[in-house]
Amino acid sequence: MKSFVLMVLIVLAGRIPALRQSAWRTGDARAGGTLEREAVSTGALSQSDSVTLVPMPNWPRHVGVNPNYRPSGVTLADVNNDDTLEIIVGSTDNSLHVWNYRGDELPGWPKTLPGMIQSKAAVGDLYGDGAMVLFVTARNGYVYAFKSDGGAVPGWPQNAGGTGGFVSPTLFDLDGNDTLEVIAVQYPPGTVSVWHADGTPYPGWPKSTDYLAVATASVADVDGDGVPEICVPSYRTLYLWDKDGNDKPGWPQNLGDGASYSQPELYDVDGDGKLEIGFASYPNGTPQVFMFRYDGTNQPGWPNAMLSAQPYVCPVAGGLGPDTATLSIFSGGHLFGAPGFYGWHANGSVMPGWPVQPDFLECSPVVFGVEGGNRAVMIASNTTPGNLYAYYEDGSPVPGFPVTTPDAALPNSPAVADVDLDNHAEIALVTMDGSVSLWKIPDARYHSEQTDWGTWFHDNWHTGWMHPQAPAGFAAGRGNPGVRLTWVANPEPDIKGYFVYRVEQSGWFEKLTARPIPGTTYLDSTALGDTTRTYRVTAVIRAGFEGRPSAAVSFNPTGVEELASSERRVANEASIVRGVLVFGTGHNPIPFGESGLCPEPCLLDISGRKVMELASGPNDVSRLAPGVYFVYEQALGYSQHSDSPLAPSAVCKVVIQR
Numbered sequence: 001m002k003s004f005v006l007m008v009l010i011v012l013a014g015r016i017p018a019l020r021q022s023a024w025r026t027g028d029a030r031a032g033g034t035l036e037r038e039a040v041s042t043g044a045l046s047q048s049d050s051v052t053l054v055p056m057p058n059w060p061r062h063v064g065v066n067p068n069y070r071p072s073g074v075t076l077a078d079v080n081n082d083d084t085l086e087i088i089v090g091s092t093d094n095s096l097h098v099w100n101y102r103g104d105e106l107p108g109w110p111k112t113l114p115g116m117i118q119s120k121a122a123v124g125d126l127y128g129d130g131a132m133v134l135f136v137t138a139r140n141g142y143v144y145a146f147k148s149d150g151g152a153v154p155g156w157p158q159n160a161g162g163t164g165g166f167v168s169p170t171l172f173d174l175d176g177n178d179t180l181e182v183i184a185v186q187y188p189p190g191t192v193s194v195w196h197a198d199g200t201p202y203p204g205w206p207k208s209t210d211y212l213a214v215a216t217a218s219v220a221d222v223d224g225d226g227v228p229e230i231c232v233p234s235y236r237t238l239y240l241w242d243k244d245g246n247d248k249p250g251w252p253q254n255l256g257d258g259a260s261y262s263q264p265e266l267y268d269v270d271g272d273g274k275l276e277i278g279f280a281s282y283p284n285g286t287p288q289v290f291m292f293r294y295d296g297t298n299q300p301g302w303p304n305a306m307l308s309a310q311p312y313v314c315p316v317a318g319g320l321g322p323d324t325a326t327l328s329i330f331s332g333g334h335l336f337g338a339p340g341f342y343g344w345h346a347n348g349s350v351m352p353g354w355p356v357q358p359d360f361l362e363c364s365p366v367v368f369g370v371e372g373g374n375r376a377v378m379i380a381s382n383t384t385p386g387n388l389y390a391y392y393e394d395g396s397p398v399p400g401f402p403v404t405t406p407d408a409a410l411p412n413s414p415a416v417a418d419v420d421l422d423n424h425a426e427i428a429l430v431t432m433d434g435s436v437s438l439w440k441i442p443d444a445r446y447h448s449e450q451t452d453w454g455t456w457f458h459d460n461w462h463t464g465w466m467h468p469q470a471p472a473g474f475a476a477g478r479g480n481p482g483v484r485l486t487w488v489a490n491p492e493p494d495i496k497g498y499f500v501y502r503v504e505q506s507g508w509f510e511k512l513t514a515r516p517i518p519g520t521t522y523l524d525s526t527a528l529g530d531t532t533r534t535y536r537v538t539a540v541i542r543a544g545f546e547g548r549p550s551a552a553v554s555f556n557p558t559g560v561e562e563l564a565s566s567e568r569r570v571a572n573e574a575s576i577v578r579g580v581l582v583f584g585t586g587h588n589p590i591p592f593g594e595s596g597l598c599p600e601p602c603l604l605d606i607s608g609r610k611v612m613e614l615a616s617g618p619n620d621v622s623r624l625a626p627g628v629y630f631v632y633e634q635a636l637g638y639s640q641h642s643d644s645p646l647a648p649s650a651v652c653k654v655v656i657q658r
Contacts, residue, residue: 026166026261026312026362026410026411053388053403053427053439053440053441054439054440054441054442055437055438055439055440056101056103056420056426056438056439056440057102057103058102058103058104059103059436059437059438059439060406060435060436060437060438061087061097061099061103061435061436062434062435062436063089063091063093063095063097063430063434063436064091064092064093064095064434065091065092065093065432065433065434066092066093066116069092069116069118069139069165070092070118070410070432070433070434071089071090071091071092071117071118071430071432071434072118072119072120072166072409072410072411072412072430073089073090073118073119073120073121073168073412073413073430073456074087074088074089074120074414074415074428074429074430074436075087075088075089075120075121075122075123075415075455075460076088076415076417076419076426076428076455076460077123077132077460077544078132078544079098079106079123079132079134079148080106080132080148080149081130081132081148083421083514083515084100084101084419084420084421085101085417085418085419085420086098086099086100086101086106087099087100087101087419087428087436087438088121088123088134089121089430089436090113090117090118090119090120090121090136090138091116091117091430091434092116092117092118092139093116094112094113094114094115094116094117094138095110095111095112095113095117096109096110096111096112096113096117096121096134096136096144096146097109097110097436098110098134098148098150099436101419101420101426101438103438106148106149106150107149107150108149108150108151109150111146111150113136113138113140113142113144114138114140114142115138115139115140115141115142116138116139116140116165117136117137117138117139118139118165118166119136119137119138119165119166119167119168119169119216120168120456120457120462121134121135121136121168122134122135122136122168122169122170122171122460122461122462123135123460123461123544124171124180124460124461124542124543125180125542126145126153126179126180126197127178127179127180127197128178128179131147131148132147132148133145133146133147133148133153134146134147134148135169135171135182136168136169137160137164137167137168137169137184137186139163139164139165140163141159141160141161141162141163141164141186142157142158142159142160143156143157143158143159143160143169143182143184143195144156144157145157145182154198154199155195155197155198155199155200156199158182158184158193158195158199160184160185160186160191160193161186161191161193162186162187162188162189162190162191163186163187163188164185164186164187164188164212164213164214166214166215166216166261166411167184167185167186167187167213167214167215167216168216168456168457168462169182169183169184169216169462170182170183170184170216170217170218170219170457170461170462170463170464171183171461171462171463171543172219172228172461172463172494173493173494174194174202174219174228174243175243176493179196179197180197180461181194181195181196181197181202182194182195182197183217183219183230184217185213185214185215185216185217185232186213187212187213187214188212189208189209189211189212190208190209190210190211190212190213190234190235191206191207191208191209191213192205192206192207192208192209192213192217192230192232192239192241193205193206194206194230194245202243203244203245204243204244204245204246205245207239207241207245209232209234209237209239210234210236210237211234211235211236211237212234212235213232213233213234213235214233214234214235214259214260214261215232215233215259215260215261215262215263215264216263216457216462216464217230217231217232217263217462217464218230218231218232218263218264218265218266218277218457218462218463218464218465219231219463219464219465220266220275220463220464220465220467221275221493222240222248222266222274222275222277222294223248223274223275223294223295224273224274224275224294227242227243228242228243228493229241229242229243229248230242230243231264231266231277231464232264233259233262233264233279233281234259235257235258235259235260236254236255236256236257236258236259236283237252237253237254237255237259238251238252238253238255238259238264238277238279238290238292239251239252240252240277240294240296248294248296249295249296250294250295250296250297251296253292253296255281255283255290256283256284257283257284258281258282258283258284258285258286258310259279259281259282259283260281260282260310260312261312261362261411262279262280262281262311262312262313262314262315262364263314263457263462263464264277264278264279264464265277265278265279265314265315265316265317265458265464265465265466266278266463266464266465266466267317267327267465267466268466269291269299269317269327269329269346270299270346274293274294275294275465276291276292276293276294276299277290277291277292277293277294278290278291278315278317278329278331279291279292279315280311280312280313280314280315280331280333281311282308282309282310282311282333286305287305287306287307287308287309287310287311287333288303288304288305288306288311289302289303289304289306289311289315289329289331289342289344290302290303291303291329291348299348300347300348301347301348301349302348304342304344304348304350306331306332306333306340306342306355307335307338307339307340307355308332308333308334308335308340309333309334309335310333310334311331311332311333311334312333312334312361312362312411313331313332313333313341313361313362313363313364313365313379314331314364314413314456314457314464315329315330315331316329316330316331316364316365316366316367316453316458317329317330317367317452317453317466318330318367318375318377318452318453319367319375319452320367320375320376320377320392320393321375321392321393321394324375324450324452324548326345326346327346327466328343328344328345328346328351328393329343329344329345329346330342330343330344330365330367330377330379332355332358332361332379333361333362334360334361334362334382335360335361336359336360337357337359338357339354339355339356339357340355340357340358340359340360340361341354341355341356341357341358341361341365341379341389341391342354342355343355343356343377343391343393343395351393351394351395352394352395353393353394353395353396354395355395356389356391356395356397358379358381358387358389358402359381359382359383359387360381360382360383361379361381361382362382362409362410362411362412363379363380363381363382363409363410363411363412363413363414364379364411364412364413364456365377365378365379365413365453366378366379366413366414366415366416366451366453366454366455367451367452367453367454368416368425368450368451368452368453368454369447369450369451374392375393375450375452376390376391376392376398377390377391378390378414378416378427379414380405380409380412380413380414380429380431381402381405381408381409382408382409382410383408384407384408384432385404385405385406385407386404386405386406386407386408386409386431387402387403387404387405388401388402388403388404388405388414388427388429389401389402390402403439405429405431405435405437406431406433406435406437407431407432407433407435408431408432409429409431409432410431410432412429412430412431412456413455413456413457414427414428414429414455415427415428415429415454415455415456416428416451416454416455417448417451417454417455418446418448419438423445423446424440424441424442424443424444424445424446425440425441425444425446426438426439426440426441427439427441445508447509448546449499449501449536449538449546449547449548449549450548451545451546452466452548453466454545458545459541459543459544459545460543460544460545461494461542461543463543467492467541467545467547468490468492468495468539468540468541468545468547469490469491469492469539469547469548470538470539470547470548470549470550470551471487471488471489471490471498471520471537471538471539471550472487472488472550473486473487473488474486474487474535474536474537474550474551474553475487475553476535476553476554476555477555478557478608478632479523479524479525479527479557480602480632481525481528481557482523482524482525482526482527482528482557483523483524483527483533483535483555483557484521484522484523484524485500485521485522485523485524485535485537485553486520486521486522487520487537487550488520489520490539492539492541494541494542494543495539495540495541495542496516496540496541496542497515497516497517497518497539497540498516498517498519498520498522498537498538498539498540499511499512499513499516499517499537499538499540499546500512500513500517500522500524500535500536500537501535501536501537501538501549502524502527502533502534502535503533503534503535504531504533505531505532505533505534509534509536509549512524516540522537527555527557528557529557529558530556530558531556531557532554532555532556533554533555533556534552534553534554535552535553535554535555536549536550536551536552536553537549537550538550557608558607558608576654576655576657577621577654577655577656577657578656578657578658579620579621579622580618580619580620580621580622581603581614581618581619581621581631581654581656582617582618582619583601583614583615583616583617583618583619583631601613601614601631601632602614602631602632603619603621603624603629603630603631603632603654604629604630604632605627605629605630606627606628606629606630611624611629612624614631621656624656625656626656626657626658627655627656628653628654628655629653629654629655629656630652630653630654631652631653631654
């Protein structure tokens with residue numbers, strides 16, 4: 001029997017009676033996006049027991065709603081730098097709320113805006129000073145910005161034009177100056193605006209689209225040239241511009257009428273270092289998921305048709321099953337009473353067991369894993385009452401699902417994270433009745449490094465870009481004391497830092513620091529004794545998303561290592577020493593210690609035991625027995641117990657002779 005990916009609490013044994021379900025559809029953007037009742041059916045909610053997640057204390061909370069326009073999107077972000085996550089939701093009663101995980105509104109909140117909010121709030125460190133700023137788009141066409149305490153942000157709001165609904169702002173550092181730019185899409189008619197952090201227009205923008213621009217912008221370096229691109233669909237055309245607003249070669253791509261609400265998603269499905277663009281559309285009434293290469297050509301095996309009506313479901317990527325490095329693509333659409341949620345391999349072939357039948361969909365999925373390393377894909381339905389569904393790689397439902405939700409999800413997505421730092425996942429969702437739910441997955445450990453897609457638009461900047469990648473070059477060696485870990489800096493431009501994980505021979509990998517490590521070296525000074533420990537490292541982006549872990553490495557600090565010659569801390573060829581070892585001078589055959597930063601360079605014997613400390617200059621080693629020894633310096637990096645950098649490390653083999 002498969003391991004549970006998600007642990008749930010059974011609240012009612014046996015099947016529940018047949019219930020009436022309403023299916024809701026968000027109207028086409030050309031008609032203003034108002035709600036329509038799609039169908040009424042009778043039937044059991046599920047062939048399994050009715051189950052639910054455990055609500056967090058004081059949840060759900062509730063927001064007011066307009067009867068014709070309902071809220072979408074919940075953001076989980078640490079806005080006040082207390083390491084726990086806040087829950088951020090806007091609504092169509094013009095309100096913007098920020099709660100802590102206990103259900104208390106933060107001081108200064110809620111805020112009342114001059115327009116309805118149907119968009120998900122973006123959150124980022126606008127000026128790189130640690131102060132988080134919340135951005136949200138209202139249906140009056142303005143983009144609003146607020147400090148964590150609800151205070152005003154100079155230069156904001158800004159008018160993006162139009163009165164569009166399900167379009168959220170996107171944040172990114174386009175010019176590499178460590179401040180964020182703000183990208184906003186609005187309609188009608190169809191405008192893409194970009195502003196600097198202070199609200200001044202970014203050169204080359206705004207841009208106009210050929211018709212309604214109805215989806216949130218995505219941003220990344222798509223073609224691998226070191227410069228970010230911005231991808232936006234109109235109702236007819238998919239655009240790819242460079243950061244200055246110039247069309248990229250091969251773009252735009254005209255698809256035909258019907259692209260609505262689905263953000264284009266960015267991922268490297270073939271491992272060539274360039275990104276593909278996945279996009280759900282229904283050109284001329286034919287629902288499809290496209291997969292474009294950076295130059296506008298189709299990725300082999302794509303596009304793929306869906307049995308659906310309007311597909312508003314963003315095509316997200318994730319690795320399910322044993323080979324999580326191989327990505328699958330998940331999307332779906334309006335289909336009631338038949339399989340309408342699809343899973344494709346990266347090459348475009350349908351995954352065995354898919355499509356599956358979670359009922360009527362406008363919500364986008366998330367892909368995450370807890371307990372045992374298994375991943376599942378989760379999505380919410382558009383029925384009333386609603387449901388959360390979760391599936392394994394083979395399309396089989398995760399035991400205990402579906403789980404009842406208060407109402408239909410509409411264009412939306414659950415958000416998954418450990419909001420209260422107890423190593424268990426919480427799932428947040430806002431539904432069309434204004435319920436803001438926060439459930440805990442009890443008795444199951446959450447692994448943030450196994451979450452491939454944890455929220456609508458991927459991250460809290462709304463980049464739509466599946467990143468960061470796993471760090472490369474991860475290695476372990478002797479610390480002084482403990483274990484010194486090193487890795488290669490990630491290539492992405494928005495890296496905030498890294499998390500190091502450790503496991504003692506067996507059990508779960510434990511995160512060794514509460515906050516990301518800023519460098520590429522770490523000293524685990526508590527790893528002492530004759531014990532082999534296993535480590536891995538992950539990268540974290542400034543948008544608050546943690547990537548996949550590196551390959552694991554194991555190390556026993558009682559052994560002796562000789563480090564790779566490609567690194568600064570090289571192990572030189574053995575030096576012959578007779579009586580006197582000269583250390584730390586210009587003509588010294590042991591060229592380490594020149595920095596003078598290390599307080600205790602030492603000499604180790606072949607077993608790794610320290611036999612003497614070394615001073616700069618000549619050291620009398622005549623009393624030592626002939627044999628192989630190692631000159632050792634302490635590691636440069638960040639200690640487990642300090643944020644202060646240590647000294648450069650080196651290991652050099654010497655042979656002492658009479």
